[in-house]
Amino acid sequence: MADGLLGPAEIRELAARLGVAPTKKLGQNFLHDPNTIRRIVAAAALRPDDVALEVGPGLGSLTLGLAGAVAHVHAVEIDPVLAAALPGTVPAAHLTVHPADALRVTGDRFDPPPTVLVANLPYNVAVPVVLHLLAELPTLRGGLVMVQKEVADRLTAGPGSKVYGVPSVKLAWYAEARSAGKVPPAVFWPVPNVDSGLVAFTRREPPTGAGRAEVFAVVDAAFAQRRKTLRAALAGWAGSAAAAERVLLKAGVNPQARGESLTVGEFAAIAAAARTPEHGGKLTPSGAQPEEAEA
Template sequence: MADALLGPAEIRELAARLGVTPTKKLGQNFLHDPNTIRRIVAAAGLRPDDVALEVGPGLGSLTLGLVTAVAHVHAVEIDPRLAEALPSTVTSANLTVHRADAMRVRAAEFEPAPTMLVANLPYNVAVPVVLTLLAELPTLRGGLVMVQKEVADRLTAGPGSKVYGVPSVKLAWYADARPAGKVPPAVFWPMPNVDSGLVAFTRHTPPAGIDRSAVFAVVDAAFAQRRKTLRAALAGWAGGADRAEKALLAAGISPQARGESLTVEQFTAIAAGAALSGVGGKLSASGSQPEEMDS
């Protein structure tokens, strides 16, 4: 199987041999269309010297496409049966399989260091996985991920869009993102009831002058009550509406504006100005997250 991409018959035969039934809990929808795999590998903009990081390789469909395109592939798989079986399906010397949770991996675990994230991500954890890996792996220069189409729209939305929110701003902190195409349900087993979307991103230098966690606290507060003006939405974060207004004016932003109209640079300016004037705080002890963090 190492010399050819997997089609529908091979996927089902392999799953049956391993006793694997796709589970919704792990977000398992296995790719079985060679043309889609070739399309993903081509759209990722990979270089021969790249080190690809794949999250959720499953039965190895995309992995087979990646190992011939890059110098090395790190495949992170949480399902122990799939992790154990992958080297038998993808018999390549440039593959390292990590039986791990992608939300808990650390940079020191990968040698050589990953340079590109290319993955068909489980729908239920797509946003936190992308943001966590960009934070943990500074060697990533970019990537291409397949996610639920609705999530792809959120990740690539700009200020003023109805779907612009927490994922949009936080990804923009790390990278320039763009939509890279739609993927129909028919190329998966089992077939999801929604379309998928490809998101391509290229890392850039993040805004300077303030810690990321301080900026993300402002973003979370602004979108937790996205229908309110920033003066009202940031009141809890700032310690009062008047203090929120002070921070906004210092950043050159109207207190009557809403979070959906601000760029990541403007959120950074709010956090930076607040830090200088002693305004601002952290998320509540409950740790609750706004709806837009859901993947």
């Protein structure tokens, strides 16, 4: 064990003692490289008074690194066996373990309130988890998450990029995001067949003029038919192609443009332009959960 951090031998020994085997269902790939843990903690630019929120701590390798760098750690773990074992691995007084699904946690369960999100996120739920927590926890000033490299590229993409899409725009609503580097598969057990990427983000004020649900409804509609012009892609959302064109022109957006060329501010302008007496379009489709959409 290097400076209190778990290496490959400690990870396998701990898993064997707990009778735990990584499962694809929970997206479990346990981090076992102390150098990578130190790199993540350093890249997160943590302050001594920060309250860190970690999702999917697993066997506790990153949790150990965080516990020595911040005032408090909240660890959300869906696996009850791992959640119960974590305090034994990380015997810190300032650790609170939450046996819960991160997609269902609410802000009122965290005391003290988290200020940073630092996590090795399960690949299969990374985007909805980040968006849910940013919506639920306004106290988060930023963070650093490790996700599949392809997802990292999408989250940090800007308008005009081939991978710019729904996750890019929705994260941009909350925060400014940037790539913080690549992580090779060999630092995990089991070894995934893809690279991972680090995404750093800093909270900022969202665009004005329309609410999040209204803007996300426009984003979902615009990218549901990515190859179509906005005039055509937003026809269902606005009620007709003609109505979509009127809203777009009012927002100062070219009806022949495509969603992949717009900033989050321009999507907000479209949603704001639809808030007019003459527009009868339905802004938020019934039953939609726009925060959780990926594409």
